[in-house]
Amino acid sequence: MSVEHSAVLEGALAPAMNSRLFGHQEAEAFLAQSYKSGKGHHAILIEGPEGIGKATLAFRFANHILSHPEPAEAPSRLADPDPESIITRQLASAASHNLLHLARPVDEKTGRAKGAITVDEVRRAGKFFGQTSGTGNWRIVIVDPADDLNRNAANAILKMLEEPPPRSLFLVLTHAPGRLLPTVRSRCLPLRLKPLETADLRQALTHLGVDLAGPNAGRVLAAASGSVSEALKLVNYGGLDIAEAFEDILAGQGPGSRKSMHKLADVLSGRDSETIFDFFSSLLAGRIMQLAREAAIAGDVGRAERFARLSSSVGERLALSSAYNLDRKQTILSLLDDLKEAL
Template sequence: MLDGAIAPAENSRLFGHGEAEAFLAQSYKSGKGHHAILIEGPEGIGKATLAFRFANHVLCHPEPTQAPDSLGDPDPGSIVSRQLASGASHHLLHLTRPVDEKSGRVKGAITVDEVRRAGKFFGQTSGTGNWRIVIIDPADDLNRNAANAILKILEEPPRRSLFLVLTHAPGKLLPTIRSRCLPLRLKPLDAGAMRQALSHLGFDLAGASGEQILAAAGGSVSEALKLINYGGLDIAAAFEDVLAGQGPAVRKQMHKLADILSAKDSETIFDFFSSLLTGRVMQSARDAALAGDIEKAERFARFSSEFAERLALSDAYNLDRKQTILSLLDDLKDAL
């Protein structure tokens, strides 16, 4: 979890998604709610917080027709809230990337072994008559076997089960998974909601630096935290300097940037850089398409997929991260 953040299961406040909250509450109260909801939207805008908030609502009001028609802030002192926050609820299973016991690092995918926990979860609670909720956070991280295993459960969902499937990129999910879920799209937070969310976390965005952070965060609280607590603004500035510069001095800048991004305990800022890199490539593709240069747009679109694959391979096979970064920067400078 990012420094300065509140775990979604513990967060009692959500900002900027009132319409989505109202939809979920009213759909549930009708008694005709869908058994699987695909909560879509960019990373860091509150999808997981909304999922836990809705799960809290359902578990506190197990009879839909008797539930309130709106989602209130969870009571941190209630039994349900305490159980969800501690991961001790027998009625909710949170599926996310597990930690590798040997390395201590978070694995690169949600594996089929994790999904098998859902089968045990439903088996152990089959006779309780209570709601059983599974939050998949995010489904983008499911590997192929895990995705197929989830699909089988979605095809024949147990009675009084609810799946809250989170995704940053719904287009990457299996079409068969998407087709069995009700999509609920969340938008990036506007400036007002961003200020409220960051104030709730104890950050004041007054002044020019606050405006700079809001502009760079793109409506994502997690991106704002990376900018504030992990030197993201400096990394972004160094990245732009490298792309714009030429000559021996730029090689020195590239090596300095690569050293920072490949240092020990740099996972968060490396992920930030990866998003920065792929985002810049896709922006170049869009700019080329708008300018009518379809060939250039297609080339940058291919670069985007290729860069993402190289980053994933570097992580999966523990390749020299510095060399990967230098290679990607060289290729992007050549392309630009």
């Protein structure tokens, strides 16, 4: 009943196929022990920045439960999934009848993920529970991430959280819990994951076959901020060059800066540029919020408010650009112009 796994980053593994998790031993121990006690919560909100292992943890926990359906008989720790077990193979091939993975569906016309998890996707969870209600097995829904739920979908999930079926578990992932409906958050037990420490990030990248022995290793580890996905974008998608070009544009003036803006916008709006465009969008949003915080700390209220308004505007314009398939290059140039003006 799981959906097909969405495209993963070059060099990454789909969470259901990843046999290792680094840096979250406390969270793993908590989940294993709460399940074994028989008093675990029916909905767990797994919080933390993107790319630090939330989905991998969710699939590991799901594998643990489906492999040990009686809590009292389950081990007190989560083991690495056995690649030879039927349950592991079913989860890895999206063929498990006891797990539903809700994520943004793929648009058949464009081949790209749609902008939101819709209510139609959530309704699949209702059918999933109905079809499996007589088996007596655990039924697990992974919402990945809940940040992508539109309003109607969030309300539909809320109804299920309020009246969960027996032997059901919701693993709700979020990069930004503050954006979720308060009523959804209140129905879940929060489990906060922190960005990976440098040693854990190195181990995770080594597991994926990424060699950080080169001269840019320190820059990658620093810029990744404890996120495996950010590190992969920096290494495999030219993220370091994008970040350097972005900072040069902000510091530059005159025709040379304008030329650099167009060059960057061309790269970000080219074919198959979705990943690097998302990377740039996060980079832009993070830079603006950093400027807002710095202004607030310095006591410059007017400047802080200006960057806060720009931050809100950037999010809205990027969403509109995606929803209506607007000219991406012009959107990028406009955003860069506004940021430079605010500076």
